[in-house]
Amino acid sequence: MKRKSLAFCFCLLLFFTLSALTPSSQREKTPAEKDVAIYVKKTQEGKETTSLSLDFSKIKKPGSPQEFKQCFHFPPIRQYKTGTCWCFAATSFFESELKRLFNKEIKLSEMYTVYWEYVEKARRFIREKGNSALGEGSEPNAVIERMKKYGAVRESDYGGLPADQKEHDHSKLFQEFKNYLEFCKQQGDWDEERTIVVIKSILDKHLGKPPETITVDGKTMTPNEYLENVLRLPLNDYLCFMSFKYIPFYTKGEYRVPDNWWHSQDYHNIPLPDFYRTIVKAIEKGFTAAIAADISEPGNSGENNIAIIPTFDIPRPVIDQDSREFRFDNKTSTDDHSLHLVGYKEAKNPEWFLIKDSWETAYLGKDKGYFFYRDDYLKLKVLVFMVHKDAVSDLLKKFK
Secondary structure, three states: OOOOOOOHHHHHHHHHHHHOOOOHHHOOOOHHHHHEEEEEEEOOOOOEEEEEEEOHHHOOOOOOHHHOEEOOOOOOOOOOEOOOHHHHHHHHHHHHHHHHHHOOOOOEOHHHHHHHHHHHHHHHHHHOOOOOOOOOOOOOHHHHHHHHHHOOOEOOOOOOOOOOOOOOEOHHHHHHHHHHHHHHHHHOOOOHHHHHHHHHHHHHHHHOOOOOOEEEOOEEEOHHHHHHHHHOOOHHHEEEEEOOOOOOOOEEEOOOOOOOOOOOOOEEEOOHHHHHHHHHHHHHOOOOEEEEEOOOOOOEEOOOOEEOOOOOOOOHHHOOHHHHHHHHHOOOOOOOEEEEEEEEOOOOOOOEEEEEOOOHHHHOOOOOOEEEEEHHHHHHHEEEEEEEHHHHHHHHOOOO
């Protein structure tokens, strides 16, 4: 998903507050300055930006993933140079669901779903005469839609990697994909059938052709038959939730971000207290959740495996619906990553959550592929979540 610059308004205010009285080179640093590293750097466009960080050594945090009460999940894997976190998060989520529902441990293929997501993006682009977002990003519930249409396969059936490649890299793939569709738009060529043929040839070159059949326990079946007869995932039982004031609470509507490129209206909108406590209750009852969050924050540190809200942003006790809304409205909270919430720490105040992450920053610290989210980060920066309906049965009664 897309990266963004940090909240400039907060950064600039703090920068001038700390430096206005005396040049930093002529005085001893204050405790606040020791906790907060401030620096100004040049961007590629030649503009100055101010960034903030904090002293994570003073944060009392969990020592390792082993301190969390965990739900089943496969070990973290990396998405490498792709914008497919939405699929890595949701695929991991459904693997956990297979274990919870049927006690099956099956590693599913992310790239099989990604292949068909590209196809459907191209199809919509042509049908909408170019008025449809083109990007690698998407949302976790896209995996449900692709599975319903194209089925699913195991990782061993389709890895999505050329024979000479060990790490995913979609930079060339996406450039070709986008260039061809932009060419169609320039030419006013809206022939859907011909376009999809070309798009599939591009995907076949970079990902490999997806299997039309697979063999499972000596039986040959299509990916759709595998989904229906072997996996048996109840795809209609998974629901998405958000917490925003732009539509009434306890109604359904659109999650208004670019990566919801097909404008799904299937998001249940709930107040922040319900949003947070629903996640807590779900994980305590053994359900996991696929989440979408803003990770481009000074309180998000891969080197330390933690994500918190710094006090120079907003203190934990005063995070509420409006502070969340304000940051979403002015785009200092953006949907730039999807992850899988797989555990919680039973000690309260603060509450901590174990997050399985496929992005590169999760591999900078000692606990590879994991983040520890403090409760304030979940409240302010986790924007949506997807969970099985049984985890939210009481909440659903409030909907009109």
